[in-house]
Amino acid sequence: MQRLTRKLKAQGVQFGFVPTMGYLHAGHISLVKRARQLVGKTGQVVVSIYVNPTQFAPTEDLSKYPRDLAQDKQMCRDAGVDILFVPSDTEMYPAEFSTYVVEEKLSRRMEGASRPTHFRGVTSVVAKLFNIVLPDVSVFGAKDFQQAAVIQRMVRDLHFPVKVVVAPTHRERDGLAMSSRNKYLNPMQRDQATVLWLAMELARKQVKSRSVAVERLRSEISKLIATQSEARLDYVEFFDRETLEPVEMVKRGTQMALAVFVGKTRLIDNGTL
Amino acid sequence: MQRLTRKLKAQGVQFGFVPTMGYLHAGHISLVKRARQLVGKTGQVVVSIYVNPTQFAPTEDLSKYPRDLAQDKQMCRDAGVDILFVPSDTEMYPAEFSTYVVEEKLSRRMEGASRPTHFRGVTSVVAKLFNIVLPDVSVFGAKDFQQAAVIQRMVRDLHFPVKVVVAPTHRERDGLAMSSRNKYLNPMQRDQATVLWLAMELARKQVKSRSVAVERLRSEISKLIATQSEARLDYVEFFDRETLEPVEMVKRGTQMALAVFVGKTRLIDNGTL
Numbered sequence: 001m002q003r004l005t006r007k008l009k010a011q012g013v014q015f016g017f018v019p020t021m022g023y024l025h026a027g028h029i030s031l032v033k034r035a036r037q038l039v040g041k042t043g044q045v046v047v048s049i050y051v052n053p054t055q056f057a058p059t060e061d062l063s064k065y066p067r068d069l070a071q072d073k074q075m076c077r078d079a080g081v082d083i084l085f086v087p088s089d090t091e092m093y094p095a096e097f098s099t100y101v102v103e104e105k106l107s108r109r110m111e112g113a114s115r116p117t118h119f120r121g122v123t124s125v126v127a128k129l130f131n132i133v134l135p136d137v138s139v140f141g142a143k144d145f146q147q148a149a150v151i152q153r154m155v156r157d158l159h160f161p162v163k164v165v166v167a168p169t170h171r172e173r174d175g176l177a178m179s180s181r182n183k184y185l186n187p188m189q190r191d192q193a194t195v196l197w198l199a200m201e202l203a204r205k206q207v208k209s210r211s212v213a214v215e216r217l218r219s220e221i222s223k224l225i226a227t228q229s230e231a232r233l234d235y236v237e238f239f240d241r242e243t244l245e246p247v248e249m250v251k252r253g254t255q256m257a258l259a260v261f262v263g264k265t266r267l268i269d270n271g272t273l
Numbered sequence: 274m275q276r277l278t279r280k281l282k283a284q285g286v287q288f289g290f291v292p293t294m295g296y297l298h299a300g301h302i303s304l305v306k307r308a309r310q311l312v313g314k315t316g317q318v319v320v321s322i323y324v325n326p327t328q329f330a331p332t333e334d335l336s337k338y339p340r341d342l343a344q345d346k347q348m349c350r351d352a353g354v355d356i357l358f359v360p361s362d363t364e365m366y367p368a369e370f371s372t373y374v375v376e377e378k379l380s381r382r383m384e385g386a387s388r389p390t391h392f393r394g395v396t397s398v399v400a401k402l403f404n405i406v407l408p409d410v411s412v413f414g415a416k417d418f419q420q421a422a423v424i425q426r427m428v429r430d431l432h433f434p435v436k437v438v439v440a441p442t443h444r445e446r447d448g449l450a451m452s453s454r455n456k457y458l459n460p461m462q463r464d465q466a467t468v469l470w471l472a473m474e475l476a477r478k479q480v481k482s483r484s485v486a487v488e489r490l491r492s493e494i495s496k497l498i499a500t501q502s503e504a505r506l507d508y509v510e511f512f513d514r515e516t517l518e519p520v521e522m523v524k525r526g527t528q529m530a531l532a533v534f535v536g537k538t539r540l541i542d543n544g545t546l
Contacts, residue, residue: 002434012283098378099430105371123372131432157372159404161275
């Protein structure tokens with residue numbers, strides 16, 4: 001992969017890159033389309049599929065994470081992807097692997113608090129993929145808002161020669177954010193999973209014309225989540241879009257993020273209020 | 274700098290890179306010559322000068338580290354350097370900087386044990402410089418043997434598209450390894466500083482035709498260092514060249530590294546026995 005990119009880059013070819021964990025859905029394909037727009041017809045669009053073990057905790061869903069390479073290949077072909085990069089664990093993590101990339105501020109709260117080793121795995125694998133694929137531009141989904149912020153910070157701090165673009169969250173018709181993990185939901189859980197979107201709609205309505213204290217909003221959202229038998233709130237946070245610093249009063253423009261277990265499946269979502 | 278390299282690399286130009294902290298001496302120039310050999314006349318040789326604050330502990334010699342940019346420029350000109358890159362602290366460490374590269378095995382002992390935050394600063398700044406300069410090959414001095422090993426591990430683990438070359442230590446006529454820090458030594462200390470080289474010669478003689486237990490060799494070297502009134506041993510270690518794992522029996526081919534305070538100046542050296 002790296003040999004190919006280095007060769008083509010020395011000829012002036014631009015690369016657009018969409019890193020994924022596979023089990024592709026319409027959300028991923030929207031990122032592919034954005035990458036194509038950014039590099040044009042003469043550029044190369046690369047998709048990687050790699051379920052990165054270092055971003056999963058031992059208790060998490062690494063082994064059962066959904067996979068379907070045949071279908072992924074077909075979707076990439078249909079979407080006009082030029083290069084599909086599917087590295088193995090031994091290629092990505094050679095024996096005696098001992099180097100990590102760590103972001104120490106934006107990665108602390110929310111997903112970083114619920115999943116303490118998660119972002120270190122994410123920053124390390126994205127740094128590795130950037131060094132292999134050598135993209136000029138890379139597209140990430142807004143569904144993983146904190147991840148996108150951490151990657152942008154990493155790129156700025158370590159001066160990666162990559163432009164990071166964050167593309168909008170793709171949603172089902174009832175508002176549920178598209179995610180490979182939705183596959184885990186049984187039909188009842190799938191219905192109840194809409195509660196993440198309903199929670200954001202509730203918050204949007206509340207702050208439409210006034211500021212609301214975080215604790216009051218959090219309490220209303222907890223109650224809403226509790227109405228769904230399969231749902232359990234992990235966290236809901238309200239924070240500044242740029243600094244990711246939590247706010248005390250929530251208003252229009254505040255960013256909201258939440259994580260909810262639906263059955264055993266942990267779903268996340270976020271949006272600007 | 275990055276704009277320039279990206280432009281030239283898209284035209285197929287090769288880059289050779291020598292990162293330094295300035296106050297250049299003949300040792301640095303030997304690295305520059307190696308870089309030129311590696312990229313040829315059509316390549317670009319880049320030298321960076323940056324005294325990186327994150328690799329110094331608060332108690333160390335950051336503020337008094339010797340600097341002479343005018344002389345460095347002249348030496349680079351004379352050596353045929355194409356590009357001299359001298360970034361500022363605010364360019365290298367923007368506000369709210371929060372991302373580091375950490376190597377967690379090879380960096381633990383020796384310099385890592387004596388200077389706990391040192392290698393994290395080194396790996397982070399070298400990753401940053403690699404991403405800015407985008408070299409095809411980068412040359413490091415063998416005097417900092419452990420540093421070179423840590424950088425090689427980082428490059429392998431994070432897949433940097435850079436070939437790392439380690440060039441031999443340049444020495445004064447009496448064996449003292451060239452170092453910008455030799456500038457701190459008064460004439461008596463300068464004489465006594467030869468003890469690092471004498472310690473390696475002693476070890477080489479001892480293991481020429483047999484194995485010797487580490488503790489015995491360490492004791493003899495401690496005695497030798499103690500004969501010099503200004504010298505104080507920080508550490509002496511014997512280890513495998515590849516794995517950096519300490520050995521119990523020292524023999525020909527074992528790697529030796531030591532750090533010695535001469536007055537207040539901390540000097541390091543190493544060699545294969």
